[in-house]
Amino acid sequence: MLRRFLVPALLCFIPFVVEGCGGQTGSSGGTGGAQNGGTTTAAGGTSTPSGGVAGGAGGTTTATGGTTTASGGSTTASGGTTTAPGGSTTSGGTTAATGGARTGGRTGGGGTTTGSGGATTASGGTTTTSGGTTTASGGARAGGATGRGGATTGAGGTPAGTGGARTGGTTGTGGTTAAGGSTGGLEVWISPNGNDDTGTGTKESPLFSICWDDGDADPEIKKGACYKICPVGVGCNPAGGTIWVMDGTYKYKVTQKIGSKKPATANGMVKVFAEPGAKPVLDFGAMAVDEENRGIQLGADYWHIKGLTVINAGDNGIIAMGSNEIIEQCIAHDNNDTGIQIGVNSDAAGSGRNNLVLNCDSYHNIDEATNGENADGFGAKESEGGTGNIFRGCRAWDNADDGFDFYAWAAPVTVENCWAMSQSKSNAGSKSDGNGFKLGGDDVSATHILKSLFATDNKYASSNCGFTNNNNPASMTCTGNCAAWDNGTNTKNIGGIATTAPGGATAAKMIAAQRNADGSLPDIGSL
Numbered sequence: 001m002l003r004r005f006l007v008p009a010l011l012c013f014i015p016f017v018v019e020g021c022g023g024q025t026g027s028s029g030g031t032g033g034a035q036n037g038g039t040t041t042a043a044g045g046t047s048t049p050s051g052g053v054a055g056g057a058g059g060t061t062t063a064t065g066g067t068t069t070a071s072g073g074s075t076t077a078s079g080g081t082t083t084a085p086g087g088s089t090t091s092g093g094t095t096a097a098t099g100g101a102r103t104g105g106r107t108g109g110g111g112t113t114t115g116s117g118g119a120t121t122a123s124g125g126t127t128t129t130s131g132g133t134t135t136a137s138g139g140a141r142a143g144g145a146t147g148r149g150g151a152t153t154g155a156g157g158t159p160a161g162t163g164g165a166r167t168g169g170t171t172g173t174g175g176t177t178a179a180g181g182s183t184g185g186l187e188v189w190i191s192p193n194g195n196d197d198t199g200t201g202t203k204e205s206p207l208f209s210i211c212w213d214d215g216d217a218d219p220e221i222k223k224g225a226c227y228k229i230c231p232v233g234v235g236c237n238p239a240g241g242t243i244w245v246m247d248g249t250y251k252y253k254v255t256q257k258i259g260s261k262k263p264a265t266a267n268g269m270v271k272v273f274a275e276p277g278a279k280p281v282l283d284f285g286a287m288a289v290d291e292e293n294r295g296i297q298l299g300a301d302y303w304h305i306k307g308l309t310v311i312n313a314g315d316n317g318i319i320a321m322g323s324n325e326i327i328e329q330c331i332a333h334d335n336n337d338t339g340i341q342i343g344v345n346s347d348a349a350g351s352g353r354n355n356l357v358l359n360c361d362s363y364h365n366i367d368e369a370t371n372g373e374n375a376d377g378f379g380a381k382e383s384e385g386g387t388g389n390i391f392r393g394c395r396a397w398d399n400a401d402d403g404f405d406f407y408a409w410a411a412p413v414t415v416e417n418c419w420a421m422s423q424s425k426s427n428a429g430s431k432s433d434g435n436g437f438k439l440g441g442d443d444v445s446a447t448h449i450l451k452s453l454f455a456t457d458n459k460y461a462s463s464n465c466g467f468t469n470n471n472n473p474a475s476m477t478c479t480g481n482c483a484a485w486d487n488g489t490n491t492k493n494i495g496g497i498a499t500t501a502p503g504g505a506t507a508a509k510m511i512a513a514q515r516n517a518d519g520s521l522p523d524i525g526s527l
Contacts, residue, residue, distance in 0.1 A: 186241035188225040192248035196223040240268035247278035264302035274307030285312035352386035359393040359519035372400035372429025407441035421507040424461035434461025440472020452480035457507035464488025
């Protein structure tokens, strides 16, 4: 049969041929890519480094009749214009004895430092304390709109005491971090009860959509949080930003489409993160079953999606079509094609590269319209490009077709510490293959990198292999602890696979296993 698969600006016609322990020669490819989210400006502006609190023992000493400037002013000790034993304000200048004519000494170890406080002139000079020209704690921070960042004048910024020579420091460019300041860049909130038309994007007035760009049908419809961080015609905020997804179920009718015209950078990634403690569900059940109707379509570089569950999409749950993207701790289930897929955007050169799918689960995805031919747990399919992609710590079970499918993907994919169980168990169609790891197809040669992989209970459809090369002519060996047991066929043309269960591992235990705090899978031998 012929199975039509549509990628942006590209139609593919793939013939279907069933082969033992490999299955379809025509698996849906999709187009895709994924990546990182906003840069965090750590504990930016709230700290006052050692240089900022200059003035310690310096300015507060008024020996015999001088004029003291509270913290760090010019002190007149016993005669003369001396800065008493205080010139050494926290790595300040050189200390004058009692009596010399010192005007703050040399700026010795504290003078023009950007590490601890800016331009310090020993005791009483012009100190740019926390937030001045220092890049250490809050100074010239490129972190976006500063709440707690460089806008602090700290202990030594403004105090001029009773006549000291402190100008209070130039609070530099310190910061323009947004509300909250702890993530770097801008912050925007969305909620199931938010409103794209009246909301402002604050936590108190959230939006509803991540990114609604209906350019194909109506170029005027551009809504959602992504346009706060990446305004039309301007590009993304250089410091990146975070879209906080609040708890609850989002009833979306349209694809949340983050297009290739919204690229972030390595130093200013854009994040789409579940709010801490929240478990948001994006339900696309209102959309029609169609190969254009993905749940999240991520086409921009350097975006990071974390902690979202995507269900009932008309095609893929999440498809990553850019480069240097991260999809982390996400769940995809009951979608009408592969749950989480990497692909290539035919309209964007260099897309589909260096993407990471990390600690994700994908299960019970089924394509009834094509009788189980295409709905895998995870996939990277039908592309000549797409180097450097990684699936790590992922788990796939009970998908209509395969757990992991790299059909005709020409570049090596790294698959590490992943589990595949019980494919096609409850939803096999007449064209389901039911393999745990399908590592090729269409005689396309790609030496995929396999590390610590496990497959069991894949025995419910036409192929039923734990591991199969599926006519990939490249030689592949799984390294580390790899095993396939209790499958229809445990392995076909893949080396390094043991055929006994590690410890007491079973499909049921592997599905029920709780992930570690960082999202990684537990030691399979401990189940």
